[in-house]
Structures are given as structure tokens and as C-alpha cells.
Amino acid sequence: MRSLQQFWSVRRIGEDRVTLVRLGPLRLWLARAEKEWGLAFERGEANGVRDIAQVPGDVVPEGLDWSNLLFHEAPREFCLRPTVPDRPVVVKPAHPVTIPRGESGQFFVQVPVFLQVMILSGRKEVELGTISTQTLSDTWFGIVTEGDLCYTVPIPAGMDFEELEPHAHHIVFPVEVENHSDERLVVEKLCLRTAYATLYSGVEHLWGSTVKIRHEGGFKGTTIHYSSEVPDYEKSLNEVSKPLKREERGLHRLTFSSAFQNDLIISK
């Protein structure tokens, strides 16, 4: 498999040609005609696949839903850009994890990447579509009358990166939790607002900003910070996507809690 960094480079498609992009379970078909670009996709079961290849038009499955963009003269170049889900994500560790007072813990959260297909015409970029590499299930973070619609991350958050074996279509978010409160902290669920994160591509994996959570407890609550430092778990990372939103102070008060069950995900 070629370097992941090459996957995000600019590519060309000839007229009336089709390119197949495979990333994890996603099979993305890109077609270019004289005056239009087309995009269609399907999802399978594969996880470890990551490649891009020109394919004959007759191998394109029938019954796909194509979305097309019309141009006066269709540009030849396109690139794929990794991006975060369009909603916050909720992840659970395999088992509730207790962090004693004054201690800290680290998690690695694997979030399926979204692919943004950009058509390049000189300096102009036109978005052809943004597709999730994996179908994500809805979940709710908050109480039944108020909260956020989120995606569930299907893979439990791990604590040892060596044991994770992230797939080609996963963004890995390191999460550092510090318990500065007077009580122990039991982490059952985390809500990550990935729109505040920067994405980096290594040779092997995609990385998100390190999420630093400082739990003070009581009235001081919890502060969350999406670090701008490049994660140091893999060498020579390139920034491939900037944060979609600017971080705001006090925005992440609910990061741990799911008040619907009338209990905090942090139990004391």
C-alpha cells in the first residue's frame, strides 16, 4: 500500500474516464465527461483497503445514484481532502475507566473520516461532494428536551495505541484526561466536537488534534482544548485539514454527560 500522504495529492482524469477510490468500506466512483463531473458511491465490508485507480466504464455497477456538476468545460484535476464528520461524535471506552484524583489518562479515539472531493480548475476549487467512508449511526448527547445530535463511533476508545490497529479510513484522536478534582472520575462516554480539530496525515495514519480535557469538578467543571500542536505518535505529519470551527471558551461543558439517564457519565 502506498503512503497515505500520496492519497491526498492532486490527480487527473481523462475525458470519459472513470476513477475508483477505495478507502475502507467506501467505494467512490468519479467520472469525467466533456462538460461534467459525476460522483457515486457504495459501501462494502472491507476495512484495510486504500487505493485509487482508473477503471473501465463497464465495471461501474448499475443502480448507483450519481450526483453531477456541470461545467462549461470540465476541469481535469481533482483531489481528495480528509475531513471530520459533520456532527460531534460520541465514543465509549470498552469498559468504564476510573481516573483517581490527581491522575491522568489517555485514550485513542478512532473516527471514520469523511472524504471531500474537490474539482480543481486553476486556483478555483469546486466541491463535488463530501462522503462518509462508513455509515454512522445517530445518537443523542444531552437530555431529551435539549442536546446535540451526534454520531456514534462504532469502535470503543482504546488506551494503548499499539493495540488499536486503526484502519485506513480512521482518524485517530489522542484524548488526554486530567482529573484535578477532589474525587475520582469514571469516564463512561466522551463527546468529541471534531469540527474544532486540525487533521494531519502521516505515512500510515490520519491524526486529529490532541484533545486535552481538564476536569476540575464542582463549579469549575471541565475545560476542553483542541491542541494546535502536531501529534507526536508518528513522524513527519502533514497538516491536511484546518479546523472547521474556531474554538470557543466554555463550549464543551457537556463533554462527559448524558443527562437523559439522569446520571452523569462521570460518576464519583
Place this chain on the structure above:
Amino acid sequence: MTLLFRNNPLPLAVLEWEELLRAPEVAHWLRVTLFVVMGLALLYAVSYAAGRMFSSRQTPHFSQLMRKFIFYVGSVIILVSVLIELGFDLTGLLATAGVATLAIGFAAQTSLSNLISGLFLIGEKPFKIGDLIRTGDTTGFVESIDLLSIKIRTFENLFVRIPNESMIKNQVTNITRYPIRRMDMTIGVAYKEDVGQVMEILKELARENPYALDDPEPLILFNNFGDSALEFRYGLWFERSNYLKLRNSIMREIKERFDSEGIEIPFPHLSLYTGSVTKPFPVEISGKTPTNP
């Protein structure tokens, strides 16, 4: 032309206009016209500005009502001013106003009731424009909330006007008030099926369906020993706009999964006995299709 300007610098036409304007009736009518034109323009501007101001701070229907209120009150003020300007004596009018109010009160009892109900609706805010509500047999999206009635657009694209009094008196359900909802279904399986397996399958289907929320957790309840089936209550939480997507997908998935697992979804059964509780009514199947003589 030279002679004309010798004693008076203004042309004749201008002189005629000046004289005309000095005439009391004309000046009178001009003032009235000015009142109406300027008053209405000012009224439109004020009600528009009030609407803008309230729309940024209040609900859309409140700002709509405030605009109308300002407009109607302003219109009355303009009308009274015009009448005074035209020389009407309003003392008599005011004297008869009490009697008129009584008469109008009797005649417009329903309208007044609706009007007051409308004010209560505004204060209570049980719904807002764009909400999906159900009242009686009518379900639809609220298009407008006016002083006398609310207007609803149903799913069949019908326009329904409901008097405010009726909205106050009857039960109203706001379907889209909260961001998430639960869809409850009753699912029946044959008595021979394994209850644990059915519950596990329902749990899996909820987990795999992208529109069913993982949290709050789905409700799976072995609810009843029914006449023909073991009955389960299956409640799935979903984001309020995904009702149709969830309903369509989960129903299909339940049927397909039950079929593939060999789980029977029974239709109503009826056993007939001939006097004995142990021996069923004998039924013979000939295997041949009866033919008409």
C-alpha cells in the same frame, strides 16, 4: 408677455394656483390628504421597524402580531385625526360608542373570544410557526398564528383554519417541540419462538439502523401474551425529522431479518372445538381444488 410681467413678476398660472391654495376648502383637503399619505407611510415604516425589532428578539408570530397591532392602532388614530380635520364632531360619536360597543360585543362575541384566546396563545407559546401539531383529527405544520385563528398546512397540502378559542379549549399536541422522539411499535411473533432470540435481534436491528439513536437506548419490552402472538413493545428514539426514514427502514429490516432467521410473524389464529376441550374440530384437506359442477 412683457406687459404681463410689468406689474407682477409671477405668471398668471402661478397666481391662479396661489389663490386656489388660499381657498380654505382646498387647504383643508390638502391637509387631510397629507395626513393620510404621511400617516400611512409613517405607519408602514413604524410597523415594519417594530416587526424587524421583535423578530430578532421574539418568536415570528409575536412579531407578526405586533406589526398588525401597531398598524391597526395607527390606522384608527389616522382615521380619527382625519375626521377631526374634516370637521366632524366626535363628541356624539364617543357618546354613542358605549352603546355601539355593547351591540358590537354581542355581535362579535365569538370573535372577541378568539381574540382573547389568541392573546393567551401568544403568552403561553404552546407552539410556533413551523411546528408540527395535532389537534382533534388535524395534523399539520403551523403556517401562521393570527389574532382570531391559526392556519395549518396538512400533509395532504390542505389549508386548515382553526379558531383560537378551539385551540385553547381542546388538547393540542406539539409533535416537533422536542428535538428527539420515540416511535413505539407492537411486534408479534409466534408462540413457538425463542423470546430471548427475538429480543436480541430487535436490539441488533436498533443498533444497526443509522436513524435509530443509540442513546437514549431503545425500549424492548416483552409486553403481552396476545391472542395469536407473543407481543413485544419496540420503542426507538430518533431525531424528529427522521420519522419516515426510520419507520420505512426498520419495518423492512424487521421483516427481512425475521424471515432470514425463520421467526414467524403470525396472523390471527382461531381454533374451533366440538364440545370437547381436547379434541379439535376435524378438518380434512382433500388436496384437490374443488371444481364447480
